[in-house]
Amino acid sequence: MDPKDSRFSTQISHLALDIGGTLIKLVYFSPNGDNCEDGSIVVGNNGCSVVQGRLCFAKFETRKIDDCLDFIRLNILQHSGVQHARDKFSVKATGGGAFKFADLFKEKLGIVFDKEDEMHSLVCGVNFLLKTVPREAFTYLDGQKEFVQIDHNDLYPYLLVNIGSGVSMIKVDGDGKYERISGTSLGGGTFLGLGKLLTKCKSFDELLELSHQGNNRVIDMLVGDIYGGTDYSKIGLSSTAIASSFGKAISDGKELEDYQPEDVARSLLRMISNNIGQIAYLNALRFGLKRIFFGGFFIRGLEYTMDTISVAVHFWSRGEAKAMFLRHEGFLGALGAFTSYKDQSHSTDLKPHHHTVERAVVKCSDDDSFRHIPVTANVNDGEAIECSINLV
Ligand SMILES: Nc1ncnc2c1ncn2[C@@H]1O[C@H](COP(=O)(O)OP(=O)(O)O)[C@@H](O)[C@H]1O
Ligand SMILES: CC(C)(COP(=O)(O)O)[C@@H](O)C(=O)NCCC(=O)O
Numbered sequence: 368m369d370p371k372d373s374r375f376s377t378q379i380s381h382l383a384l385d386i387g388g389t390l391i392k393l394v395y396f397s398p399n400g401d402n403c404e405d406g407s408i409v410v411g412n413n414g415c416s417v418v419q420g421r422l423c424f425a426k427f428e429t430r431k432i433d434d435c436l437d438f439i440r441l442n443i444l445q446h447s448g449v450q451h452a453r454d455k456f457s458v459k460a461t462g463g464g465a466f467k468f469a470d471l472f473k474e475k476l477g478i479v480f481d482k483e484d485e486m487h488s489l490v491c492g493v494n495f496l497l498k499t500v501p502r503e504a505f506t507y508l509d510g511q512k513e514f515v516q517i518d519h520n521d522l523y524p525y526l527l528v529n530i531g532s533g534v535s536m537i538k539v540d541g542d543g544k545y546e547r548i549s550g551t552s553l554g555g556g557t558f559l560g561l562g563k564l565l566t567k568c569k570s571f572d573e574l575l576e577l578s579h580q581g582n583n584r585v586i587d588m589l590v591g592d593i594y595g596g597t598d599y600s601k602i603g604l605s606s607t608a609i610a611s612s613f614g615k616a617i618s619d620g621k622e623l624e625d626y627q628p629e630d631v632a633r634s635l636l637r638m639i640s641n642n643i644g645q646i647a648y649l650n651a652l653r654f655g656l657k658r659i660f661f662g663g664f665f666i667r668g669l670e671y672t673m674d675t676i677s678v679a680v681h682f683w684s685r686g687e688a689k690a691m692f693l694r695h696e697g698f699l700g701a702l703g704a705f706t707s708y709k710d711q712s713h714s715t716d717l718k719p720h721h722h723t724v725e726r727a728v729v730k731c732s733d734d735d736s737f738r739h740i741p742v743t744a745n746v747n748d749g750e751a752i753e754c755s756i757n758l759v
Contacts (some may be wrong), residue, residue: 381708382443382716384480385488385700386464389556390533390664392701393425395443409665421706422752424698426664429464436475444476446699455482462486486537488703489529490545493660495706496695497522499572501588501751504691507673508681515691526656528647529699530663532556536650549650551643555665558639565635566628574632575669581633586626612638639665640672644679644690651680651688659690664697695752 381396397463398420427435446457460469460480472478497517504515523544527537533556536549562574576585590599591606592615598606613634616626623631649658659680666672680690695702 369727381705382439383459383701383708384465385698386429386462386468387700388463389559390531390697391427391429391432392664392698393435393438394698394701394705395423395425396705397423414684422754422755424695424701424703424751425556426697432464432468432471436472439476439478459483459707461485461700461704465582480695482541482685483704483707485700486535486545486708487543488700489527489535490537490539490543490663491703492523492699492701493527493539493662493693493703493708495541495702496693496699497660499754500695503692503694506677506689506691507670508677508690510670510674522657525658525660526647526651526652526654528643528659528661528663530554530643530661530665532645532725534561534646534663536647538650538654538656548654549646551646553639553642555639555663558635558665562632562635565623565631568628568632575636575667577629578632578671581627581629581631583609583630583634586614586615586631586634587617587637588617609637609641612641624732629708636672640675641679644676645683647676647690648680648683648688651684657688659688660693661690662693662696662699666692666696668692668694668696670707691695691708 383394384391396418398418425438427438431722456477457479458481460472460484462485465480465482469480469482472480498519502514504517506513506515510650524538524540526548527535527539527545529535529537534551534554535547537545538548539545559571559574562568566574566577568574568577587609588611589606590604590608590610591597594606596606598604604610619625643661647661651657651659661673661676666676673690677690680688693699
């Protein structure tokens with residue numbers, strides 16, 4: 368098949384967006400990798416074309432939405448020879464921004480959003496990853512990362528905790544069978560917002576870097592601070608457990624400026640992560656769920672965050688419940704929206720092709736696991752997923 372065939376213009380056809388309160392996430396299919404002109408296409412007996420390639424990932428700050436528009440214009444529309452799609456190009460979009468920015472995308476790029484529900488997309492994204500991508504889920508405890516073998520016949524029920532700007536907790540019972548059972552407004556947006564105010568740092572990466580160098584015990588009030596250095600063993604609290612986040616600031620007689628921003632950032636990260644871990648466990652307990660998957664860009668593969676969440680879940684559940692993390696944590700909604708193309712038929716060349724993701728493989732080595740200080744690159748921020756898709 369001629370790569371210039373309209374059915375091959377997958378850069379334009381296979382794109383999904385998740386526009387959240389803080390970040391815009393993009394998932395797009397690129398035949399044989401980024402900007403590749405000659406993906407391999409196999410035409411099946413049934414007339415379907417099977418295209419080999421990659422799912423690529425990119426993210427942008429929602430407040431810098433113009434960067435995202437430029438990216439789509441330059442790398443997706445123009446790559447396909449289109450300046451302005453003149454309302455013919457409909458893409459799957461989810462998240463609050465699919466409503467808020469629909470007019471902007473239509474006006475600037477001629478792209479019309481085909482909206483997918485945010486919770487539905489998150490669940491579809493996680494189910495897709497767990498069923499299709501090997502070594503996607505892992506546990507993290509005491510500095511040890513372990514990939515979890517997912518038994519497709521024993522996947523449900525589970526609790527999905529998505530930590531974005533705010534936090535949603537969803538009980539998942541099957542494909543398309545789910546219920547949002549809880550949430551909290553103390554999420555990634557709280558960490559970043561309070562962090563900016565308290566430490567004067569300018570970005571999430573800066574805040575994470577600070578937190579990496581800090582010591583939360585300088586500001587947090589520990590059980591030992593209250594109990595004269597001893598454990599409160601009768602109720603199972605060790606002297607080093609945090610009794611009150613930021614509690615030392617009550618009586619230290621210090622101003623904000625007297626604390627190191629590193630220590631403030633560390634306490635804040637610990638406070639938010641701990642709280643989410645605890646609420647997640649309580650909700651798992653409500654419904655007897657043993658497996659909790661954590662997603663959302665707040666996690667960013669950060670060891671300290673995952674360790675804090677895992678310890679909270681382990682501690683409160685007395686080892687009964689398990690916290691698990693996902694390699695593509697930040698792109699759950701966008702992936703879910705991407706996979707929903709398969710439910711749709713189309714008519715014009717510029718509309719998304721009907722496709723199904725056939726097979727997906729993430730290449731990963733054992734030493735690539737975590738980024739202490741996350742990469743700042745926008746494009747391909749998640750690991751690309753090798754896959755093939757069916758075009759009909
Ligand atoms: N580069 C970044 N810029 C801003 N926030 C980031 C970044 N990386 C991770 N985060 C964290 O992730 C959160 C957003 O997570 P995300 O899952 O994208 O949620 P949303 O859909 O609400 O934007 C932010 O509130 C912040 O805590
Ligand atoms: C409103 C939201 C679903 C939006 O998703 P987000 O952009 O934060 O990923 C989320 O922020 C949320 O669930 N907030 C918590 C609200 C609450 O349950 O109190």
